[in-house]
Amino acid sequence: MQAPSADDEITTPRLTLRLVREEDLQQLLEMNADETVTRYLPYESWRGMADAQEWLGRAVARLTAGEAWQFVIVQRASGRVIGSCLLFHFDLPSGRAELGYLLGREYWGAGYMQEAASALVDFAFGTASLRRLEAEIDPRNDASARLLERVGFVKEGHLRQRWDTKGEVSDSALYGLLRSDWAGGR
Template identity: 45%
Template sequence: MSEMLFFPVIETERLTLKPLVSADSASLLEIFSDPEVMKYWNTPPWSGIQDAYRFVDNSNDAMQRQESLVLGVYVKSTAELVGKCMLFSYDKESKRAEIGFGLSRACWGKGYITEAGEALIQYGFNSLGLRRIEAEIDPDNQSSAKALEKLGFYQEGLLRQRWEINGIVSDSALYGRLASDPSPQHIKAMHTSNACAM
């Protein structure tokens, strides 16, 4: 599989998804140090710029190894970085990966994840050859559950008391979407391009 497949630039109507660079670190820190954004994550809010540098480095290393795809979400009209979306836990043989996303709180509710998520999913199915994309979320994470359902995912299971973080026990809801599932009707066909970013 071409190495460049893991360094795409994906265009949607309002957004560009592309690999993160070190210069994004200050923006990333601002977004992921927000406790509201990190509320349902299994790691604490970022506390310093080193967290952001490490994230960018680790992401690019994992993409070089073709283990995951971690893309910044940039608003085309302002070039502002507003979040990240990723395909990770990639299992080449089983043609499966997990999806995750996080956006700056100021950008919630604008339909950005519906737009970015569908473009990433189509890239996963059509370019990486995935058959299945899955997601694991805290069942209390209403916005994420809604976003996944809007993206055509089905809830497939509930794993009880799966996590304990700082003494708080929580369940996991599992979601899946197959390449053979019908695309959600309300999502407009989005143009994607696969230009090399590195």
């Protein structure tokens, strides 16, 4: 499977998704430093540009190794990076990958992630020819659960005490979406 190139863009009515670049880091730092945004993410909030740079290094290494495709979400009207989303944990023989996403706090509640995630799902099942997408969330993350269900994911399981991060043990809810569900729902 061909990874997207730096010039590839996925467009929706309000948004453009493209691979992350160094110039995006300041805006990504603002959202990843916000405890409200990172509350249910399994990593500490970023403390500064050094954390952002380290994260970018990992994202580029994972892209090069074919392990993850890290996109940013650009609001076309303003040109601002308002969030990020990625496909990772690829298992190509099984045609599957996992979806992750995050929006800056001021952009919640406007349907932006539904728009971005739907486009990324289209890309995953279309261009990337995957058959199954998965998402793992903290079951207390109601906004994320609502988003997944709106996009068409089905809750497939609840794993108890799966994570021990940020001084807290937490469960996981697992969601799945099949290409056949997606095609059938359109």
